[in-house]
Amino acid sequence: MKRILFCISIILLTTKICLPQMPWYHHTTIYQIYPRSFYDSNGDGIGDIQGIIEKLDYIQATGYQTIWCSPFFKSPQQDFGYDVADYCDIAPEYGTLSDAQQLIDEVHKRGMKIVFDMVMNHTSVELPWFKADIEHKTQEDRQKDFYIWADKPNNWKSMTGGSGWQYSPERKQYYWASFLPFQPDLNYRNPEVKRAMLDNVRFWLKRGVDGFRLDIFNVIYKDAALRDNPFSWKTVPDEKNPNGFFQKFKYTINLPESMAFAKELRSVCNEFGDRMLLGEVSGNRKIIKKFSGEEKNDGLGLVFNFEMLRFKFKAKYFHELVSGIEQDFPEPFMPVYVFSNHDRRRSMKRLNNDVQKAKLLHLFQLTVRGVPCMYYGEETGMTDARIPFKQGLDPIAQKMKKYPRFIFDLAGETPNRDELRTPMQWDSSFNAGFSKSAKTWLTVNEDYVSVNVAKESGDKNSLLSYVSNVLKIRNENEAFTKGSLELIPQKELPQNVLGYKRKLGSEEFTVLLNFGKKNKAVKINGKVIQVPALSGAVISASGLSLLDKN
Numbered sequence: 192m193k194r195i196l197f198c199i200s201i202i203l204l205t206t207k208i209c210l211p212q213m214p215w216y217h218h219t220t221i222y223q224i225y226p227r228s229f230y231d232s233n234g235d236g237i238g239d240i241q242g243i244i245e246k247l248d249y250i251q252a253t254g255y256q257t258i259w260c261s262p263f264f265k266s267p268q269q270d271f272g273y274d275v276a277d278y279c280d281i282a283p284e285y286g287t288l289s290d291a292q293q294l295i296d297e298v299h300k301r302g303m304k305i306v307f308d309m310v311m312n313h314t315s316v317e318l319p320w321f322k323a324d325i326e327h328k329t330q331e332d333r334q335k336d337f338y339i340w341a342d343k344p345n346n347w348k349s350m351t352g353g354s355g356w357q358y359s360p361e362r363k364q365y366y367w368a369s370f371l372p373f374q375p376d377l378n379y380r381n382p383e384v385k386r387a388m389l390d391n392v393r394f395w396l397k398r399g400v401d402g403f404r405l406d407i408f409n410v411i412y413k414d415a416a417l418r419d420n421p422f423s424w425k426t427v428p429d430e431k432n433p434n435g436f437f438q439k440f441k442y443t444i445n446l447p448e449s450m451a452f453a454k455e456l457r458s459v460c461n462e463f464g465d466r467m468l469l470g471e472v473s474g475n476r477k478i479i480k481k482f483s484g485e486e487k488n489d490g491l492g493l494v495f496n497f498e499m500l501r502f503k504f505k506a507k508y509f510h511e512l513v514s515g516i517e518q519d520f521p522e523p524f525m526p527v528y529v530f531s532n533h534d535r536r537r538s539m540k541r542l543n544n545d546v547q548k549a550k551l552l553h554l555f556q557l558t559v560r561g562v563p564c565m566y567y568g569e570e571t572g573m574t575d576a577r578i579p580f581k582q583g584l585d586p587i588a589q590k591m592k593k594y595p596r597f598i599f600d601l602a603g604e605t606p607n608r609d610e611l612r613t614p615m616q617w618d619s620s621f622n623a624g625f626s627k628s629a630k631t632w633l634t635v636n637e638d639y640v641s642v643n644v645a646k647e648s649g650d651k652n653s654l655l656s657y658v659s660n661v662l663k664i665r666n667e668n669e670a671f672t673k674g675s676l677e678l679i680p681q682k683e684l685p686q687n688v689l690g691y692k693r694k695l696g697s698e699e700f701t702v703l704l705n706f707g708k709k710n711k712a713v714k715i716n717g718k719v720i721q722v723p724a725l726s727g728a729v730i731s732a733s734g735l736s737l738l739d740k741n
């Protein structure tokens with residue numbers, strides 16, 4: 192008997208050793224919180240860290256596993272936290288360092304993970320390093336610069352349009368800002384900068400944070416000689432191609448040094464165990480793969496692919512997307528599926544506020560091979576508000592307010608990010624239950640009486656109940672998180688239907704998504720499955736249906 196048990200344990204051990212070990216962040220689900228808009232615990236009209244802590248049970252009960260918080264570090268809030276004035280302190284309106292520690296601990300108590308948002312490319316002009324640079328007058332002092340300075344601007348354009356060079360009258364030189372004028376870029380070619388920023392990273396890793404989402408990570412290095420960017424006919428940057436404003440961003444974006452830095456950052460994280468790094472990168476799949484870590488996926492390990500933010504609600508679109516992604520990001524790579532975030536239109540708005548379509552999109556996102564990243568309120572169907580650019584608190588809205596709105600409407604975008612950052616809709620009480628303050632930092636979207644957590648939790652046909660149901664299926668069946676994906680050829684399926692199989696060992700599920708307006712009958716393993724219009728089905732190998740009718 193003892194010998195049999197011994198043999199069994201040896202077999203189990205060797206299978207475990209032989210199976211490629213997937214890092215936890217390759218089989219998680221991410222829930223993005225925009226702290227300012229999530230929950231206001233102290234009634235000042237602004238969401239805060241204690242507010243997030245109060246709502247952790249909700250996030251856990253819904254079924255999400257990892258939380259990504261947009262920045263709550265000390266900041267003048269000119270870009271609402273993406274302009275950091277101290278990486279090792281918390282902005283007082285959000286709380287204190289001990290609140291942040293409590294948040295990390297409370298998340299861990301629930302068996303969940305938490306990642307912070309690291310803005311490594313630039314800082315606020317209020318960070319003391321920038322103030323020190325301004326004081327550097329002599330050549331010797333300037334050797335120590337933390338930022339990128341020039342006597343005369345070259346032709347480089349910022350990512351938001353116009354020259355990115357900003358004049359400092361005190362220093363009588365120009366500093367480089369990739370994004371907005373009050374966000375000067377750090378000079379990573381100075382080893383002291385790199386050391387100081389990696390120390391900031393370690394500061395949080397030591398406190399137990401499970402990793403970082405990395406803000407505009409692919410911009411970190413710029414050409415050392417500040418050579419002019421070449422001309423291009425491209426006018427507006429897009430998801431697959433960051434060039435624009437009549438220039439190829441050859442010397443400002445996606446430099447090999449930034450890709451090498453991804454590996455360096457990974458090795459810093461490895462000092463602390465398995466930590467997640469999720470990069471914000473603008474570029475095509477080839478570029479994304481380089482940041483992820485070429486062949487071995489030993490760089491960031493996870494990188495957003497923003498091409499899908501502008502998805503088309505069509506089976507053919509998703510078939511091509513998945514087939515391309517499966518080809519380009521096979522194991523050990525893991526794609527990230529994202530349809531909404533704090534910068535772009537919410538998916539619900541793109542879906543014309545159609546709840547049935549939103550259910551289908553969630554079913555896709557939660558059953559396809561990849562890490563799903565959701566934006567707060569996406570699970571309830573929160574949509575964009577419409578706020579005149581002139582009223583926009585968002586600096587991008589202010590920069591773009593001179594242009595007529597219809598241009599952006601035609602492009603299906605909004606430069607006023609306030610519209611998609613409105614407070615979380617918790618219930619149908621005053622301020623949607625977000626805050627007790629008479630005035631909230633942004634007004635609650637007027638649809639909150641019908642779209643809110645309380646109402647939807649009590650309704651088994653709601654979007655929230657559906658999402659939580661699908662999350663449960665995903666969390667209980669490893670085939671969805673760790674299994675392979677096999678697309679069913681389109682010719683074997685009726686028109687407007689997308690289908691794929693997820694397999695892990697003997698576990699196998701077939702997912703069918705009917706994007707069309709007509710009910711469809713699909714033959715799978717000799718059985719006919721009815722898939723109603725704008726609905727999905729998840730079928731086990733034994734033919735069991737895992738989803739309710741909705």
Ligand code: GLC
Nearest residue numbers: 270273310370406407533534
């Ligand atoms: C990223 C952030 C965005 C921010 C910008 C500058 O794109 O997602 O919100 O404004 O970087 O940090």
